[in-house]
Amino acid sequence: MTKTDQPIADVNSSYCKSKEKSIFFIGAGNVATHLSHALLRAGYKIKGVYSRTASSAQTLGDTLGCFWTINIEELLEADIYILSIKDSVLEELLSKVILVYPQAIFVHTAGSIPMSIFHGKVNKYGIFYPMQTFSKKRAVLFDNIPIFVESSDNEVAQILFSMAQSISSQVNFLDSDRRLRLHLASVLACNFANHCYTLAAQEMEKVGLPFEYLLPLIDETAKKVHELSPREAQTGPAVRYDQNVINKQLSLISETIKRDIYKMMSLSIHQNLHD
Known part of the structure; x- marks a missing residue:
């Protein structure tokens, strides 16, 4: 040891x-x-x-x-x-x-x-x-x-x-090797998730809606993983890869990088749940 x-x-x-x-x-x-x-x-x-x-x-x-x-x-x-x-x-x-x-x-x-x-x-x-x-x-x-x-x-x-x-x-x-992996996981769970909040806030601003409307949803999403695994807690159109919903939402996104994030995230969610 x-x-x-x-x-x-x-x-x-x-x-x-x-x-x-x-x-x-x-x-x-x-x-x-x-x-x-x-x-x-x-x-x-x-x-x-x-x-x-x-x-x-x-x-x-x-x-x-x-x-x-x-x-x-x-x-x-x-x-x-x-x-x-x-x-x-x-x-x-x-x-x-x-x-x-x-x-x-x-x-x-x-x-x-x-x-x-x-x-x-x-x-x-x-x-x-x-x-x-x-x-x-x-x-x-x-x-x-x-x-x-x-x-x-x-x-x-x-x-x-x-x-x-x-x-x-x-x-x-x-040890350092496992701490490096832990840090990667923390970036995904915290920094990347918070950036998604930023992207969501931008979409709300475009139609004059306050970000606060999303807070109950954000809070419940965080609470769920105290009782369920993240995989079990996953919901949304990407789970079943509902292309009608996905394509409609993509049509609302004008920024190329944000569209790419949406596409890759949806694909990642779907593949992770069906591997």
Whole structure:
């Protein structure tokens, strides 16, 4: 059994006093904002915040009551550095952050970046991936948010697991390969579904109807998959591939990309249910 498959019951979160560890956040976006506040409420010491954007760094730093900066050279020494930034700049910033205090634990929060990004660069590292959609203007409760942890060694596993357990009741170890697949699934279930809401809102706007009319439908669709599998909950003209309805609706769509999405989605629904 690998450490990433280790049952939660085998983890003794009292093994280390993780709340005594100081944390420095690299990034001040949606995930960093919510996660830093959750850890602060749990009793952790947030030592500082770095962001390339002064307004973002200052806003988060001030609300946390901690040091903030836009200069990597000004980072303070901390026990744990949490990199919560765009995937495209993670490796670049990591190479600079590790120069501040190489003995620290370095963690990223990305769903799609493997833990191997740390290999050969630092000795202690890990993943702290809260699987949820975050927006700065909307509060979320961390208690039921699944957090997935991966680590370089057992000591780091204990620290990260204890930290995750202090803010969430759903904490699991997960290796990078499965986390990548999980992230793909979350994009399909969240980001793609939300984009469909956007497309639907555009169609409503064309005839002067409020998007709010769709909310009971959206809510019921989400509730159903708590009791039925997504496959069992599927309804609509694509299930039986009703070409009369499908063609009539396609005739209402003027945008090429939206028409293609409708066609491919309908075909995917039908084929998935009849394979």
